[in-house]
Every structure is written in C-alpha cells, then in structure tokens.
Amino acid sequence: MAGGGYFVNATVFLVDLLFGLYIIAVMLRFFLQIVRADFYNPLCQAIVTVTNPPLRPMRRYIPAVGNIDSASILLMLSLQLLSAFLVFLLLGYSPNIAGLLVSAIAELISKAIYLFMIAIFVQIVLSWVAPGTYNPVVGVIDSITTPLLRPAQRLLPPMGGLDLSPMLVIVGLTLGLMLIVAPLRDFAKALL
DSSP states (O other): OHHHHHHHHHHHHHHHHHHHHHHHHHHHHHHHHHTTOOTTSHHHHHHHHHHHHHHHHHHHHSOOBTTBOHHHHHHHHHHHHHHHHHHHHHTTOOOOHHHHHHHHHHHHHHHHHHHHHHHHHHHHHHHHHSTTOOOHHHHHHHHHHHHHHHHHHHHSOOBTTBOOHHHHHHHHHHHHIIIIIHHHHHHHHHHO
C-alpha cells in the first residue's frame, strides 16, 4: 500500500508538471497577444509553434472577442479542468463539476500571478547582471511586465536612481494570491 502512495504522488506530480507547463505556454501566448509583443522574437515563435496544434482548429469555431483570444482562454480552462480531474481521480476523489470549475479558475489565476512574479524577478536580476543587453528572453519579459510596471512607476517614481516599482507590483500580486486565489481555493474545497 505504501508503494501505491509513492506511485500516486509521483503520478500526480507528473500530471501537474506536464499540464502546468503547457498551460503556461498557452498563457504566455495569450498575454503576448494582449500586449502585442514582437512575434518575430524567436521565443515568441517557439511558443506559437508549441501552442498552434490545438489552437488553430479551435479558432475556426471559437471567435476572438475584441483583442481577447477566446480559444486560448477555453484551452487553458479545459486543460486545467482535465488536470484537476485526473489529480482528484488519482487521489481517490470523485469531484463534482462546480468544484472542479472553481478549482481550475483559482489555479489559472494563481499560475498567471506566479508567471508575472517570476518575470519581474528575472527582469530585476537581469537589470543587475546584464543591464542594457538584449536577448529574446529579455524582450518577452519586457513585453509582459511593462503593462504592470508602468502604472506602478507612475505611483512610485524612481528614488535616487532606484526603481522600487517592481516591489510594489510584487506586493500587489502577493495580495492577489491571498485575497483572490486563497478564497477561491477554499470555496472549491467546500464544493468538492
């Protein structure tokens, strides 16, 4: 029985990892489309190549709403629902659809927040290590973080050459985890 527990834990880890990585790729594509990033960037092209197989056929039937790619949102939600369903089955639960849906939404919001936080941390480290240099990763990170950092820079302008706006954004994102994601997860648990 103990071996089965280890096997289940390893399988849950792999399901979370594989689904999570692909969901992050679709999420990156979604955010890069919103901010109108440079899709000639090699990293953007790689993301498009990886995410095109499911998105191309979906877009024939699911139209965009303004500049919002509805197919990407539906794909992320579907993948997160499937991942949660598989994890709950592996753990021996039989979840209902309402609990799964709320759990999937909470996890997608959480992934988006962590994606922004990691991008900001990487941008901070790169500004210390290699300021002013350009590579494809820097271009993608700048595209993603600029819409968050620009309003924060207006609220908290640089002080003596030190830009504290990333800290303000990270505090806001952390509050989002505490005030949005945590209650959604609790609500999902109550529904399950």
